[in-house]
Amino acid sequence: GGRILLAVRVAPLAEEHVLLLVEDRTQARRVEEVRRDFVVNVSHELKTPVGGLQLLAEAVQDAADDPQAVARFAGRMTLETERLTRLVSEIIDLSRLQTTDPLADMVIVDVAACAAEAVEHTRLVAGLREVVATPTGDPAQLRVYGDPELVTTAIRNLVTNAINYSEDGTKVGVVTRRVDDVVEVSVSDEGRGISAEDQERVFERFYRVDTARSRLTGGTGLGLSIVKHICANHGGEVTLWSQEGQGSTFTLRLPAVVGDDRPIGSPADGP
Numbered sequence: 323g324g325r326i327l328l329a330v331r332v333a334p335l336a337e338e339h340v341l342l343l344v345e346d347r348t349q350a351r352r353v354e355e356v357r358r359d360f361v362v363n364v365s366h367e368l369k370t371p372v373g374g375l376q377l378l379a380e381a382v383q384d385a386a387d388d389p390q391a392v393a394r395f396a397g398r399m400t401l402e403t404e405r406l407t408r409l410v411s412e413i414i415d416l417s418r419l420q421t422t423d424p425l426a427d428m429v430i431v432d433v434a435a436c437a438a439e440a441v442e443h444t445r446l447v448a449g450l451r452e453v454v455a456t457p458t459g460d461p462a463q464l465r466v467y468g469d470p471e472l473v474t475t476a477i478r479n480l481v482t483n484a485i486n487y488s489e490d491g492t493k494v495g496v497v498t499r500r501v502d503d504v505v506e507v508s509v510s511d512e513g514r515g516i517s518a519e520d521q522e523r524v525f526e527r528f529y530r531v532d533t534a535r536s537r538l539t540g541g542t543g544l545g546l547s548i549v550k551h552i553c554a555n556h557g558g559e560v561t562l563w564s565q566e567g568q569g570s571t572f573t574l575r576l577p578a579v580v581g582d583d584r585p586i587g588s589p590a591d592g593p
């Protein structure tokens with residue numbers, strides 16, 4: 323609700339005075355609520371793969387004298403285990419992003435290099451989609467303060483989605499450019515697109531438009547939530563343009579390093 327929560331403490335002082343301490347607990351309570359919801363969500367999300375594994379283990383036991391069936395069930399157990407592993411590691415990533423000091427170990431990051439690396443990481447899953455990364459302009463203009471691994475992760479999550487939610491034979495474009503004091507990375511696909519209604523919700527953790535499709539691609543529903551937190555920790559934002567049936571463009575906008583020619587990777591004194 324929109325109510326404000328105040329904690330009030332009264333300490334008697336000498337003579338006829340009291341000390342009144344008033345603290346706004348609204349934000350603290352919100353953080354607590356978010357954390358509690360997260361734990362509930364996580365428990366629910368873990369039940370699916372764990373339940374699946376249990377059923378498969380039983381199926382293997384029942385099929386002991388049918389080697390082909392055993393092999394089939396074992397294959398599915400491997401897939402389910404991989405999914406569980408990815409889920410757990412993304413949950414850890416996300417809870418770290420939600421709790422750590424965003425300004426901890428900042429260095430100067432070459433965003434064009436992160437984009438190239440992110441695209442390279444997705445080669446194996448790209449299938450017959452053409453994934454092209456284009457930096458525009460002077461690479462020295464495409465630098466931000468932050469954590470290069472996190473920037474790469476954010477771009478990689480967007481490219482992975484662009485691949486997962488589009489068809490073979492289409493294009494995925496990754497363009498890195500400088501716009502005023504911001505470095506922009508846009509990831510565009512020619513896929514199914516996202517309805518206006520869902521566009522507001524896709525950044526929520528565990529939200530999926532099409533649960534069946536997400537399950538098929540091994541999605542966890544955490545990818546975009548992680549992207550959103552990485553942007554926030556870098557003082558930036560992520561925006562989305564999409565038209566159903568035409569495709570989607572996700573754009574990261576991170577504050578650029580202005581007027582600094584130290585080599586890439588040097589620790590930052592802060593922006």
Ligand code: ADP
Nearest residue numbers: 483484487524530531536541542543544545546
């Ligand atoms: P998931 O692991 O399910 O991909 P994400 O948090 O990355 O989770 O995305 C949330 C949901 O947003 C997806 O399940 C999908 O329905 C939708 N989505 C994300 N990226 C795209 C895209 N490029 N095109 C269409 N739908 C997308």
